[in-house]
Amino acid sequence: MVLLVPSVFVWVLVEERADRAQEVARDIAKSWGGTQEVNGPYLVVPYTETYQQEIDDKSVTKVVQRAAVLFPEVLEIGGDIGVEDRKKSIYSLPVYHGSLQLRGRFAARPTNMFRAMHGGTINVAYNQAVLTIGIGDVRALKSEVSLKLNGVQSLPFEPGLGSLAMNPQYRAGRAQNPSGINVAIPHATWRDGFTFDIPLQLNGSRAIYVAPAGQTTKVALKSDWPHPGFTGAFLPETREISENGFDANWTIPYLARGIPKVLTTNSVPLQDKMLGVKFVEPVDFYQTISRSLKYAIGFISLTFLAVFVLEMRSGWHFHWIQYGLVGLALIIFYVMLLAFAEHVGYALAYLIAALAATFLNAAYVGTSLRSKVAGMVMFLVLASIFAVLYALMREQDYALLIGSVIAFVALAVTMFVTQRIDWSGQQT
Template sequence: MTDVSDTDATTGSAGNRPPPFRPRAFLNSPGVKFVLIGILTVMLMVPSLFVWILVEERADRAREVARDIAGSWGGTQEINGPYLVVPFSETVTIGTGDRGRTEVHWHTAVLFPEKLDVSGDLQVEERWKSIYSLPVYSGAVQLSGRFGAPPSNMFEPQKGGTVDIAADKALLVVGIGDVRALKNEVSLTLDGNAPIPFEPGPGPMVVSSGQFKAAPASASSGINAAVPPLKWRKGFAFQVPLDLNGSTAVYVAPAGQSTSVNLSSNWPHPGFTGAFLPDERTIADTGFEANWSIPYLARGIPKTLITNQLPLQSKLLGVKFVEPVNFYQTISRSLKYAIGFISLTFLAVFVLEMRSGWRFHWIQYALVGLALIIFYVMLLALAEHVGYGLAYLGAASAATVLNAAYVGTSLKSRSAGAVMFAVLATIFALLFALMREQDYALLIGSVIAFLALAVTMFVTQKIDWTGQDDTETAKSAAAA
């Protein structure tokens, strides 16, 4: 005879036993899959790093081609001067009697113009080599103004000796960034008299590397013209017309005690830079015009100097001929948002998977992520041929259609595919906006991340992250 109480005890003990561990069910649980998706997202940063290296490699190639074009046409021009340079010697006696000796030291006195007017009209065009281009310009720059008579203290002894002025060796010196790009013989006109030809080189002056030069200036980065003693001792008006080529940018030094600069061009994308910004500027689709006015005190340098260095190399003003979109820089910046970009896409797929009832394997997640990585490669390749705007539209459209179709067919749901299409289109539009609004990129990105998290929290509120509901349902079905 069976003891009823023993049977009930056995049955009760079996009923309270925890369900057996099922590895397959555990791996398919939403919580574990969510963690695996996160790990997969981090792993996809490796191919995105290789894409970033590819972008930098292509950007270096573009810069190399730009240097080749600039080497043939003309580089960045820095116009510094003119300055009146007068060498003088100082004789110093050291010691007394039989042990005394005499030393001669040479110095260079530099006089700034009382007034300097710089005007230039530069015509810009794009020169191409292979698939790369560089903005280059040609035009006329006019330097005009007046030098006053040198002040009495211009030739003060530096070591307490006797000064002897080399009056016949006075030079008017103009520093030029790339003298190879001069298109005509340059002459100096003094008080409207017969022109005096310039000679190559900055005379006794040393031209240091300019603030905007990529490489040290050569010894010939300048020109000089002799000024007769009768002229420079009394002061004179001058004119120096320059006809030159250049690329990327042009800079001017405020060499006058009072300097005014007027630059105009047909390039509609100027980037004003340097120690001084223009007082007035007009920018239109047909070009720009800008005016600078730098008074004596703002320049911060006295009227004369004793130096062999060309002054004001660190206080240039000017304009860059900016390309509308530097797509290498833009794509490189967009790769910094790749982890958020991929995370939002995976999040959308995960939510659709949880609501559809069909499973989306982690390998399929990886394929969706790789399609997003390929988007950056397509964007880079197309941008080099058709420009950034059309390239982004083409690459984004291809990635959106591919992933939306793949998700929709994998989840056996047209509505899931349509939702995925809308999500990806929104993500690509937001990424495009982030790249255009660099100053507000962090603000926009943080708002997007917050909204995405908020939507995910409420959409997944009813999901059983442990997967126990599915197990219980399966057991009930088997028992029935």
């Protein structure tokens, strides 16, 4: 129980280093590009509704600004994402360069596209229609963006979302500099429908999200990162993951999206219905070490049980201070694991720290009890304990089950090994 005090200090140290790593990761993302959210394209047409309202027995004329948002009839998003580890000091962050292609078509203007919410008169700004795309970190665009209209005309995008705005409720904790781009579409073009082709070159980090903006949306993303974490409102229909990367495909039909073909809104739609992929690091060793510290009391107890049994069998007395020194060696194991993991990776760091603690304690117990056999037994016990702890950290879903079984078996072995000991001091 006393050794739990330094265990807590080690846990605080792990959390402090983890916070430092997150701070450096945010600095890298700020310079390279944050989590990207590609939301669109949408055809946005502003209009006003003029109506009469009775206020204090007087008729007052009200004019309300609205925006009709038309979704693409078909949207196909293809993406090739190259990921690399960007380092700063001893820390690193997976960053990527994404090449996206947005293709599809808008249908002809629906008859019910503009709605009078208060039964007033509608005045549509037909020549102010824009095609809008929301982007999570607009600073990370790496080239000019142009719209290929009907396979022929090329129109450059301008910064901004037009009459729409991002909703901070949905972008919190994800996008860093959410904004967007827009391009004006002539009335004669969007009235009868049109096809579009939009290439995007953008940097980002941690994850990329896209919105199922089409009435029917197909998404195909591939990357050279072998540790994807698929997330969001929709999971891929098909996916192939190998050591060379992944290839994933989504198909989202109109009914699954749950939104009508035309929407009257002042904010970018579908911010809460995005799909995407996180570029997961294979081992988050800060989290792993923090979890392993939760097993410290069991880890130390198993070691003390082994020392106690060896003490009873050898006939030599092992002082409580010596127990404390053995326990402190186990606490220092966690510090060594943290320190080495930041430089050589978790697996090799675990091997180095575990071997150091095993050899030290085995040699100390063997010489203290004047028994080479005790030292060898202690070495085998500690090697087994470290191997089990490593397995527990790898099998997070079954850690509690495995740990409880091991604790029961260890107690049972101790009970039967010490069964013939006369606790009054005489061994029979």
